[in-house]
Amino acid sequence: xxxxxxxxxxxxxxxxxxxxxxxxxxxxxxxxxxxxxxxxxxxxxxxxxxxxxxxxxxxxxxxxxxxxxxxxxxxxxxxxxxxxxxxxxxxxxxxxxxxxxxxxxxxxxxxxxxxxxxxxxxxxxxxxxxxxxxxxxxxxxxxxxxxxxxxxxxxxxxxxxxxxxxxxxxxxxxxxxxxxxxxxxxxxxxxxxxxxxxxxxxxxxxxxxxxxxxxxxxxxxxxxxxxxxxxxxxxxxxxxxxxxxxxxxxxxxxxxxxxxxxxxxxxxxxxxxxxxxxxxxxxxxxxxxxxxxxxxxxxxxxxxxxxxxxxxxxxxxxxxxxxxxxxxxxxxxxxxxxxxxxxxxxxxxxxxxxxxxxxxxxxxxxxxxxxxxxxxxxxxxxxxxxxxxxxxxxxxxxxxxx
Amino acid sequence: xxxxxxxxxxxxxxxxxxxxxxxxxxxxxxxxxxxxxxxxxxxxxxxxxxxxxxxxxxxxxxxxxxxxxxxxxxxxxxxxxxxxxxxxxxxxxxxxxxxxxxxxxxxxxxxxxxxxxxxxxxxxxxxxxxxxxxxxxxxxxxxxxxxxxxxxxxxxxxxxxxxxxxxxxxxxxxxxxxxxxxxxxxxxxxxxxxxxxxxxxxxxxxxxxxxxxxxxxxxxxxxx
Numbered sequence: 001x002x003x004x005x006x007x008x009x010x011x012x013x014x015x016x017x018x019x020x021x022x023x024x025x026x027x028x029x030x031x032x033x034x035x036x037x038x039x040x041x042x043x044x045x046x047x048x049x050x051x052x053x054x055x056x057x058x059x060x061x062x063x064x065x066x067x068x069x070x071x072x073x074x075x076x077x078x079x080x081x082x083x084x085x086x087x088x089x090x091x092x093x094x095x096x097x098x099x100x101x102x103x104x105x106x107x108x109x110x111x112x113x114x115x116x117x118x119x120x121x122x123x124x125x126x127x128x129x130x131x132x133x134x135x136x137x138x139x140x141x142x143x144x145x146x147x148x149x150x151x152x153x154x155x156x157x158x159x160x161x162x163x164x165x166x167x168x169x170x171x172x173x174x175x176x177x178x179x180x181x182x183x184x185x186x187x188x189x190x191x192x193x194x195x196x197x198x199x200x201x202x203x204x205x206x207x208x209x210x211x212x213x214x215x216x217x218x219x220x221x222x223x224x225x226x227x228x229x230x231x232x233x234x235x236x237x238x239x240x241x242x243x244x245x246x247x248x249x250x251x252x253x254x255x256x257x258x259x260x261x262x263x264x265x266x267x268x269x270x271x272x273x274x275x276x277x278x279x280x281x282x283x284x285x286x287x288x289x290x291x292x293x294x295x296x297x298x299x300x301x302x303x304x305x306x307x308x309x310x311x312x313x314x315x316x317x318x319x320x321x322x323x324x325x326x327x328x329x330x331x332x333x334x335x336x337x338x339x340x341x342x343x344x345x346x347x348x349x350x351x352x353x354x355x356x357x358x359x360x361x362x363x364x365x366x367x368x369x370x371x372x373x374x375x376x377x378x379x380x381x382x383x384x385x386x387x388x389x390x391x392x393x394x395x396x397x398x399x400x401x402x
Numbered sequence: 403x404x405x406x407x408x409x410x411x412x413x414x415x416x417x418x419x420x421x422x423x424x425x426x427x428x429x430x431x432x433x434x435x436x437x438x439x440x441x442x443x444x445x446x447x448x449x450x451x452x453x454x455x456x457x458x459x460x461x462x463x464x465x466x467x468x469x470x471x472x473x474x475x476x477x478x479x480x481x482x483x484x485x486x487x488x489x490x491x492x493x494x495x496x497x498x499x500x501x502x503x504x505x506x507x508x509x510x511x512x513x514x515x516x517x518x519x520x521x522x523x524x525x526x527x528x529x530x531x532x533x534x535x536x537x538x539x540x541x542x543x544x545x546x547x548x549x550x551x552x553x554x555x556x557x558x559x560x561x562x563x564x565x566x567x568x569x570x571x572x573x574x575x576x577x578x579x580x581x582x583x584x585x586x587x588x589x590x591x592x593x594x595x596x597x598x599x600x601x602x603x604x605x606x607x608x609x610x611x612x613x614x615x616x617x618x619x620x621x622x623x624x625x626x
Contacts, residue, residue, distance in 0.1 A: 001511065001512050001513075001514050002511075002514050005511045005514070009511070012499060012500065012504075013499070016499035307495065308497055311495045311497065312508075312512065313456075313480060314454070314456055314483070314489050314495075315483075315484060315489070315508055315509045315512055315556070316480050316481065316483045316484020316485070316509055316512050316513060316560075317480060317484075317512045318476070318477040318480040318481065319476055319477055319480075320477065321480075321512060395456045396451050396456050396457050399456075399491065399495065400447075
């Protein structure tokens with residue numbers, strides 16, 4: 001029997017039993033659609049988290065005072081105990097590393113910010129001009145902190161969009177003076193609204209020069225140093241250089257924790273990938289169920305079509321011909337189901353994408369390939385038994401029973 | 403052409419052994435028109451199934467066109483069957499979802515005959531059996547006589563060595579039965595070998611060679 005004829009024969013069977021075909025298409029379609037939709041939700045969540053981390057800055061290495069045994073857990077600075085402070089001199093020394101492109105030391109505190117009678121408490125960041133590039137900040141108006149010697153204090157500040165609105169109302173903030181504690185600063189820039197970016201809401205902060213923050217909070221200790229490596233490949237060198245330089249400066253003691261954005265990213269990436277795989281796998285169970293349904297339907301079909309199978313054998317069909325016919329039928333059904341499922345899954349993905357536009361829902365390539373392949377695989381696998389049964393039918397008995 | 407020697411066929415029904423065929427010896431020559439008669443359970447159909455390679459004898463030898471086909475496996479039997487045997491059944495056994503022409507084409511499809519060749523043969527068969535107007539009808543849109551004509555055309559599509567007809571008129575009225583019989587006789591007149599199994603004496607006597615079976619054995623073999 002020619003392959004094209006086998007296929008044509010199976011196609012006639014598929015068309016001939018409409019209700020049965022629809023039922024199987026539905027089962028297969030739901031299975032495939034579930035895998036595609038669920039895995040695209042997982043993948044969307046992963047990409048969303050990755051983007052959030054990405055907006056923190058690229059090739060970022062973060063230096064925290066205090067030593068922590070496991071990277072990622074909060075170092076001692078939060079409980080106020082640290083062997084030796086991380087200072088501005090430490091931070092500037094890091095520029096010796098050839099792997100470092102730029103860095104921004106950071107001091108964080110809470111300040112009473114007031115303009116006239118209006119007053120509010122906001123986080124105050126002390127840093128340098130480089131912070132803007134490292135953190136990918138954008139200005140709505142004016143300039144960021146002016147570049148220059150970070151040891152030198154200038155009475156200027158940059159305010160977040162919300163702070164500007166609350167303190168100045170409808171008035172133009174740029175060029176105005178505000179008071180933090182007992183010091184006065186001139187507003188040289190307003191940050192563009194960026195919203196929350198992993199804990200830092202840039203809309204609600206005031207940024208002042210590092211030296212000013214040191215005086216304001218009466219401390220030399222840096223909260224952390226943000227370092228940007230020259231490239232992705234340089235991150236590891238930057239990390240080891242930083243550790244080396246700081247150990248030298250701290251009498252050979254390791255008193256800082258250096259975490260790389262990559263390490264954090266990689267961890268999240270792994271977790272979310274595993275999650276996506278897990279829920280995708282759960283959805284794949286429905287494919288197995290669809291496979292079993294196909295088997296049942298095929299077995300019933302063998303019984304229903306005893307006459308026909310017996311006749312085909314009498315007309316000279318070999319066992320192989322009959323098996324191939326059943327396989328072809330199963331594959332056709334699975335292909336139809338997979339196509340239907342992919343379409344429905346894609347549609348579902350679009351609908352969810354409309355509901356949550358901020359999350360980039362995309363079905364991962366492996367799901368788009370694996371789901372239909374699994375569908376076809378289960379269909380073929382589960383049609384082995386019915387096909388064998390059909391091929392073994394005794395034509396005399398199949399034909400004699402009415 | 404067909405040579406059966408010492409054919410036995412034993413069925414096991416529960417504990418019992420049923421001898422459906424006992425020591426059957428039979429030779430059929432090319433071009434013979436042969437009827438096989440006998441009461442129910444006499445082994446007519448079993449003998450027909452053995453000759454048609456649908457059933458295997460429990461003992462004895464069967465040579466078809468000079469080739470011993472006794473020991474062939476299922477797939478080899480299928481291949482011999484589609485080349486050399488044409489079946490016509492009492493209940494027609496057409497595939498309900500296929501049209502008349504698709505039913506006629508079926509043996510050629512199974513044998514892997516080239517589509518162009520199939521179309522040529524199909525056109526000839528449709529013309530020969532007067533089915534051109536009905537080619538695209540399904541069996542449920544055909545009369546019993548038309549169905550049996552489709553079945554005969556199907557049996558002839560591979561140019562078989564022998565046509566085996568099991569009660570070909572059993573499900574038809576008398577008039578239609580005569581028509582169908584006439585078609586089988588035409589096959590014989592054109593040089594084909596035809597074996598008809600029947601209850602009906604009137605049909606049986608039309609054959610040139612008449613076999614009578616009782617209890618699994620051939621008891622008489624008349625020629626005219």
